[in-house]
Amino acid sequence: MPESERSSSTPPLLRLWQYAGAFRPKIVRASVFSILNKTFDLAPPFLIGVAVDSVVAGDGSFLGRTFGWDAMGQLWALALATFVVWALESVTEYVFQVQWRELAQALEHDVRSEAYDHVQRLDMGLFESRTTGGLMSVLNDDVNQLERFLDVGANEVLQLVTTVVLLGAFFFVAAPGVAWLAFLPIPLIVWGSLRFQVLMAPRYTAVRNEVEAINQDLANNLSGIAVIKSFTAEDRAAARIEAASRRYLAANQRAIRLSSAFVPLIRMAIVLGFMATLVWGGSMALAGTISVGIYSTLVFMTQRLLWPLTRLGQTFDLYQRAMASTRRIFALLDTEPEMHDGTTSLALAAQAGSAPQGEVRLQGVTYAYPGGAPVLRGLDLTFPAGATTGIVGATGAGKSTLVKLLLRFHDPDTGSVTIDGVDVREVKREELRRAIGLVSQDVYLFHGTVRDNLLVGRPEANDAELRAAAEAAEAWSFIEAMPEGLDTIVGERGQKLSGGQRQRLSIARAILKDPPILVLDEATSAVDNETEAAIQRSLAAITRDRTTIVIAHRLSTIVHADAIHVLEHGRLVESGRHEDLLARDGLYAGLWGVQTGIARAMSGR
Numbered sequence: 001m002p003e004s005e006r007s008s009s010t011p012p013l014l015r016l017w018q019y020a021g022a023f024r025p026k027i028v029r030a031s032v033f034s035i036l037n038k039t040f041d042l043a044p045p046f047l048i049g050v051a052v053d054s055v056v057a058g059d060g061s062f063l064g065r066t067f068g069w070d071a072m073g074q075l076w077a078l079a080l081a082t083f084v085v086w087a088l089e090s091v092t093e094y095v096f097q098v099q100w101r102e103l104a105q106a107l108e109h110d111v112r113s114e115a116y117d118h119v120q121r122l123d124m125g126l127f128e129s130r131t132t133g134g135l136m137s138v139l140n141d142d143v144n145q146l147e148r149f150l151d152v153g154a155n156e157v158l159q160l161v162t163t164v165v166l167l168g169a170f171f172f173v174a175a176p177g178v179a180w181l182a183f184l185p186i187p188l189i190v191w192g193s194l195r196f197q198v199l200m201a202p203r204y205t206a207v208r209n210e211v212e213a214i215n216q217d218l219a220n221n222l223s224g225i226a227v228i229k230s231f232t233a234e235d236r237a238a239a240r241i242e243a244a245s246r247r248y249l250a251a252n253q254r255a256i257r258l259s260s261a262f263v264p265l266i267r268m269a270i271v272l273g274f275m276a277t278l279v280w281g282g283s284m285a286l287a288g289t290i291s292v293g294i295y296s297t298l299v300f301m302t303q304r305l306l307w308p309l310t311r312l313g314q315t316f317d318l319y320q321r322a323m324a325s326t327r328r329i330f331a332l333l334d335t336e337p338e339m340h341d342g343t344t345s346l347a348l349a350a351q352a353g354s355a356p357q358g359e360v361r362l363q364g365v366t367y368a369y370p371g372g373a374p375v376l377r378g379l380d381l382t383f384p385a386g387a388t389t390g391i392v393g394a395t396g397a398g399k400s401t402l403v404k405l406l407l408r409f410h411d412p413d414t415g416s417v418t419i420d421g422v423d424v425r426e427v428k429r430e431e432l433r434r435a436i437g438l439v440s441q442d443v444y445l446f447h448g449t450v451r452d453n454l455l456v457g458r459p460e461a462n463d464a465e466l467r468a469a470a471e472a473a474e475a476w477s478f479i480e481a482m483p484e485g486l487d488t489i490v491g492e493r494g495q496k497l498s499g500g501q502r503q504r505l506s507i508a509r510a511i512l513k514d515p516p517i518l519v520l521d522e523a524t525s526a527v528d529n530e531t532e533a534a535i536q537r538s539l540a541a542i543t544r545d546r547t548t549i550v551i552a553h554r555l556s557t558i559v560h561a562d563a564i565h566v567l568e569h570g571r572l573v574e575s576g577r578h579e580d581l582l583a584r585d586g587l588y589a590g591l592w593g594v595q596t597g598i599a600r601a602m603s604g605r
Contacts, residue, residue, distance in 0.1 A: 049297025133216025149322030364415035390558030441522030445494030
């Protein structure tokens with residue numbers, strides 16, 4: 001059975017038990033102490049009944065007949081037994097709470113960690129089709145909901161079952177004629193609880209879906225806060241959050257109205273059982289069929305038996321919320337990559353003096369994003385090992401898609417992408433991506449220090465290597481001027497830095513990785529002309545004997561490239577060196593003229 005089918009067909013509680021293999025001993029220990037605690041909790045009413053019997057019957061009571069104690073001796077014995085029972089109840093309560101809470105926290109940690117690790121290893125298509133807020137909802141809110149159930153709900157279920165079993169045994173041994181009356185409401189209560197569970201399930205699923213929607217809107221708004229402020233769109237953004245929150249409120253209200261009706265209805269069923277025990281048991285005590293002590297215990301125990309059933313609503317409330325979350329968690333864990341990892345190693349060297357390696361070749365590559373028109377159409381390209389090759393073209397020509405195929409974020413629909421003749425689909429993805437250094441136009445810096453961001457691709461690098469990489473990217477001067485140098489916090493997405501500083505750190509990060517293949521996707525788009533010139537001087541040394549692919553909007557960044565490929569609508573339309581392409585007076589020459597002003601000068605003559 002496929003994983004996705006197993007996720008939908010297997011009850012979530014069973015899936016959770018199967019998942020929690022390493023935690024089962026702790027689950028058993030916590031369960032044992034929950035049962036023991038409830039056992040000791042039920043003992044005081046029984047001791048009260050025995051005490052009543054001792055006071056009423058004196059030496060003829062059960063304790064008097066069994067041990068030969070007088071009435072005061074029996075009361076002292078019962079007082080001591082009460083102390084022991086209460087002490088044991090306190091100890092077992094402490095232990096089961098610690099056990100359940102530690103279990104809930106540990107399992108929450110494992111589920112969240114595994115779910116995140118699983119998600120980040122899925123295809124890029126998942127992140128393009130699902131929202132960040134939706135994934136955050138599963139990884140955070142749903143995991144927390146599971147933790148709350150394990151912290152409280154599991155113990156409630158166990159103690160309720162223990163109450164029914166122990167008191168049922170006592171009733172049928174002590175007064176079978178009354179027992180059936182006390183238990184009469186239980187089938188109705190259980191049926192009502194199961195019916196309640198069925199009705200509540202879709203309502204809590206709706207609640208979880210609305211939580212996901214809120215997280216999505218919050219993530220979007222907070223990530224785009226600069227845009228919101230610049231367009232004075234605060235009111236519209238707040239209204240969007242208010243609308244999502246109102247939908248969540250409405251979904252919760254629908255669930256609350258149904259769950260709140262459960263306890264009043266169950267209470268009416270409980271009172272019938274209590275009345276039956278009170279009247280029928282009292283008549284038996286008056287007739288001398290049962291002792292006054294047994295009758296007292298039955299009255300106490302009937303309440304202890306039936307009253308906890310009013311908490312079934314709250315328990316099922318926790319259970320349903322947790323199971324709705326569990327389904328979503330395991331649905332995410334059951335999501336399998338469509339792109340399978342390769343098995344071939346890719347050992348490329350980027351050391352000075354070694355023979356250049358890393359020839360990249362696209363052969364007959366066609367690719368279309370799901371539901372869209374082809375972005376690349378039968379593309380044939382070669383990027384020679386150790387050479388610098390430029391890629392230019394208008395927006396939508398397929399330049400960035402080419403990089404995604406090289407990094408195996410996607411696989412081509414037809415054709416192949418190879419490195420030194422090896423299809424990237426056959427290469428281990430970890431080795432493939434380790435061999436490629438990417439500097440993207442969309443620079444992403446993590447919240448942390450400058451050092452943390454530079455070490456992303458090579459965590460073992462020392463400070464001397466960090467400085468060398470930063471100097472090569474023309475970044476060391478501003479890093480050195482920062483209050484804490486390499487240990488300065490850059491803020492979320494590097495917000496404390498300028499665009500040029502973020503771009504130079506991104507370049508330094510790729511340089512530090514020292515990959516045999518370097519991809520520069522609009523790498524100098526966010527820097528000024530002076531900084532661009534300095535970076536170009538550094539890149540000239542860095543790219544020597546290294547396969548370098550430069551995707552450029554600024555054509556000035558690739559004038560010295562060994563070859564330039566011009567793409568249009570996913571097809572190769574021109575190739576050559578800068579001077580050759582200008583001489584052809586084609587698409588490249590037109591772009592060059594627009595950027596340099598030559599076209600305007602000529603049109604003005």
